Amino acid sequence: MKRRSFLAAIPAAAAAVPLLAQTRPGDPAPAPQPGFQPADAPSFNRPDVHAGDRPFGASFGSRSAVYGRSGAAGTAHxxxxxxxxxxxxxxxxxxxxxxxxxxxxxxxxxxxxxxxGDCYALIWDPxxxxxxxxxxxxxxxxxxxxxxxxxxxxxxxxxxxxxxxxxxxxxxxxxxxxxxxxxxxxxxxxxxxxxxxxxxxxxxxxxxxxxxxxxxxxxxxxxxxxxxxxxxxxxxxxxxxxxxxxxxxxxxxxxxxxxxxxxxxxxxxxxxxxxxxxxxxxxxxxxxxxxxxxxxxxxEWVEPLFTTYRGVGVHAIGANTQGLATLQMLNILENFDLKGAGFQSPLSIHLQAEAKRLAYEDRARFYADPHFSKVPVEWLASKDYAAQRAKLIRPDRILDPVYPGQAPSHGDTTYFTAADKDGMMVSMIQSNFRGMxxxxxxxxxxxxxxxxxxxFSLQDGHPNIYAPGKRPFQTIIPGFATRDGKPWLSFGVMGGDMQPQGQTQILLNRIDYGLDVQAAGDSPRYHHEGSSQSMGEDSPSLPKTGLLRLESGVPDATKAALAAIGWTIGKPDGGFGRYECVELTAPGGERVYAAASEMRADGCALAY
Structure with missing residues (x-):
């Protein structure tokens, strides 16, 4: 059986952990190994311990998806x-x-x-x-x-x-x-x-x-x-x-x-x-x-925003949210051969991070409450505009500086999903914003x-500038994908500005890399920080091109290659989102739900 092949290789000194020595009563306790904490500590970090083996499926999968015919749900508890x-x-x-x-x-x-707090939902109405x-x-x-x-x-x-x-x-x-x-x-x-x-x-x-x-x-x-x-x-x-x-x-x-x-x-x-x-x-x-x-x-009932990614329909909440950013990232990335670039490869992550940086500059410049500002949604979501932006990306270097496009004349969140026997699927997200x-x-x-x-922004002339009775820019976004006009995925990835990045990674893992509904969420993630913020809360301490955090499961060779072309690689900080998903499948023509949760949260998915 294969070990978790995408975990970083352990340096030789750390890997050479000696066997437990025989001890006698009264001997002093052995000194803790580097990174070791007692079991009753708030966290238990053993960098020398890898994920266990799986006899089938992705080696990095934490568990199997759950399957049922009558209904399914996935939550963070x-x-x-x-x-x-x-x-x-x-x-x-x-x-x-x-x-x-x-x-x-x-x-x-x-x-x-x-x-x-506030709440948004995408519903498949059968x-x-x-x-x-x-x-x-x-x-x-x-x-x-x-x-x-x-x-x-x-x-x-x-x-x-x-x-x-x-x-x-x-x-x-x-x-x-x-x-x-x-x-x-x-x-x-x-x-x-x-x-x-x-x-x-x-x-x-x-x-x-x-x-x-x-x-x-x-x-x-x-x-x-x-x-x-x-x-x-x-x-x-x-x-x-x-x-x-x-x-x-x-x-x-x-x-x-x-x-x-x-x-x-x-x-x-x-x-x-x-x-x-x-x-x-x-x-x-x-x-x-x-x-x-x-x-x-x-x-308010609203018509969701929509694009396609390699033939898959992707739906997003517009209004005052960042849902459009997911669509923009996917539109840009559709111009590149992500499958050919390779799963967890330096090129794949580089292209995704650059697409994120371009989309988030537009996010900081244009996204706002449409009742107060005219947001150029059709232009931002268009394939033509995405193709123009994609031409700015180079595979061997980082775009610097990065600007928003020229338009014609970052909290904590809970995501959950449910599906019923009649085919209704609900993708719902709710938040108090930062922390509690x-x-x-x-x-x-x-x-x-x-x-x-x-x-809210406090900058004069910004579409998201504070005003009484106005809705602030929102980070919380439910996700939904369809195939041939039929429901496929009701999903979400929680966590502030991680949400469009996480949603994009889930869809790429499913569509380009062929991972199943559970492995797509367990796959190691990146999180790019440091894009412009409409509220003016930029991070001057970060490099000009931001900080690219990579989970520990990303291969060492990938990390080194990304650093070699100029990315500042950040340590994992646990801020890679939390994913839940219900997938509708139809093997043999019968409705079957496959539900997935992930190891980054306390939750689980169930089906019956």
């Missing part, structure tokens, strides 16, 4: 996945399952999601025989002016924490809007599992426990700018410490909030008792989000407000 399957088994639609999953994740994974899109993005407070926002800026950009970053939460209205059109079970039944686990508690898995801890380290830093941290501590660190790995965590405040929503629908949140509590809270701490902001919020969000929790409500407003 096993209990959320089980809840999704439970809802499907009760006769719920894929939308019912997605809402139940998201409500559960608001409790289970507060580091990435919750009803204080009755319409097409992909439809929903944007659940909230607007900035009407009382927060550009002048006030600029007065709170740090280094030319809005801060990452505090009330000035809070925009209207859109997730709950998105759930309601989806349920009104596609729900089969009652609204209360869909929310019941989340209420149950929030009341009774669940053990916290390792990655989520670590992220909660890191968030509160940031919240407690001097000068963090959070007007009120007491409520957040009371909710997520009731004994003064965030939950340890395996500790049972409960959130009775969130359970009560969910009960009010289960009984009163979306109006309980946007026009009822929850809205009044939010209004009073922000008045008390000197913030700007108001009852009127909540009452005027509504989600703004650090603010309204009195007794049990959820944190997003800090999405940090993504």
């Amino acid at each position: 096993p209990i959320a996945t089980q809840i999704g399957i439970e809802i499907l088994r009760k006769g719920g639609s894929a939308v019912d399952a997605a809402i139940a999953i998201n409500a559960a994740l608001g409790f289970l994974e507060p580091t990435s999601s919750g009803i204080g 009755k319409l025989n097409k992909v439809v899109g929903l944007t659940g993005s909230g607007r900035s407070p009407q009382a927060l002016t550009l002048e006030i926002a600029r007065s709170r800026a740090k280094n030319g950009a809005l801060p990452s924490l505090g009330a000035v970053t809070v925009s209207t939460p859109g997730a709950l209205d998105a759930w309601w809007t989806l349920h009104q059109r596609y729900g089969k079970l009652s609204w209360a039944d869909v929310l019941a599992p989340a209420i149950d686990i929030a009341e009774n508690g669940v053990p916290v898995p390792p990655i989520i426990a670590n992220y909660i801890r890191l968030n509160f380290v940031a919240f407690r830093r001097p000068g963090a700018g959070i007007e009120d941290l007491a409520n957040a501590l009371r909710t997520y660190a009731p004994n003064g410490e965030t939950p340890a790995v395996g500790a049972v965590f409960r959130n009775p405040d969130l359970a009560r909030t969910y009960r009010m929503i289960a009984q009163g629908g979306r109006d309980a949140f946007y026009e009822g008792p929850i809205a009044r509590t939010i209004d009073a809270y922000f008045k008390r701490i000197g913030g700007w989000l108001s009852y009127a902001d909540l009452a005027r919020h509504h989600s 969000g703004s650090g603010l929790v309204a009195d007794g409500l049990g959820f944190m407000f997003q800090d999405r407003g940090q993504l």
